Amino acid sequence: EEERKRRRPPQVAAAQALALLRERWGLQEPRVVRELVSYDDRNYEVVDDASGARFVLKLHNGVESDKPPFLEAMNMMMAAIDAAGVPCPTPLPLTGSGSGGLTALGVELGGGGDASSSHAARLLRWVPGAPLVTDKAQTESEWEGCGEMVGRMAAALAELDPPPEALTRMHLWDLANFPSVGAYVSCIKDESRQALARAVLSDFDSEVASLAASLPRQALHNDANEQNLLVADGQAAGVVDFGDAVLSFRVAEAAIMLAYQALDKADRVEACAAMLRGYARAAPRLNEDELRVLPALVRARLCCSVVMGAYSHSQDPENDYLLVTQEPGWAALRELSLMEADGGKREAFTRRMIEAYADGCGGQ
Structure with a gap:
């Protein structure tokens, strides 16, 4: 497709x-x-x-x-x-x-x-506001507000019961279908990046696949990135672009939001923690299995973005928009994938997301 x-x-x-x-x-x-x-x-x-x-x-x-x-x-x-x-x-x-x-x-x-x-x-x-990515003076409060807006969106979509049948579709950007991205990894020419992508695919198989059938599903926007979250005067202002909508893992909405929040941040972990706190205040409560797979799904979305962006650009080399997450995406994926002993922040990210989610839920 x-x-x-x-x-x-x-x-x-x-x-x-x-x-x-x-x-x-x-x-x-x-x-x-x-x-x-x-x-x-x-x-x-x-x-x-x-x-x-x-x-x-x-x-x-x-x-x-x-x-x-x-x-x-x-x-x-x-x-x-x-x-x-x-x-x-x-x-x-x-x-x-x-x-x-x-x-x-x-x-x-x-x-x-x-x-x-x-x-x-x-x-x-027309929705007034500008993409979050264009705000060069982003604040923790702004991130929390955007997270809460995504949480409110998730809560509204959870009320679509039953969800529209047309949202049940084969879509590469559906995290439930992340293993399908493996077919495109060969388009990555850099060997170290290709190895990293394959490691993320392996993590998904070991950490998510066994729980996939039991994870709650609902209608998702499925692309809450820094281009699609609008802000105005330091406040969350709206959400645009529903073209990737799908019926999939409920937790994927948070994972996708965090994947893009991790881009181009001096402290990715704390930036993501702020947004997840806001999300937790408004979204349907995630269960233990959903929280367990959240970090792996964040890495999966980053991997999907850089791999499919590279592939799509190879098919449409005039469209530089397809490359917007390439360099920051690989940097974030590497840092969140590597263990602390290897200079990464994998364990720190997992710990901090659990803490931030609990904070957003009122310490519960």
């Missing part, structure tokens, strides 16, 4: 985007401000000059466009999260022809003929 996404990205001309905004959503004076970075979709910041309102026009890759139930599952998740008080980019209803839904299906994009392709499109409300 990752390879198919690479082969089927949306291609759109400015005139097509403007016509789409007028015809499907009734914007009177739409204007495309800029294209936003994306892994495999096309996203545009849009302003309606008639009203001054801002939006995101999201054109889905061809794989997701062929799966309307998955797109509706994302809409359902965002509605639940927004209702719980966590700002997120909920979709606007269609107007005019095809009105009544939230997703425009079968939108023909491209230059016509063989260059044309059919895609799904949604117009999303």
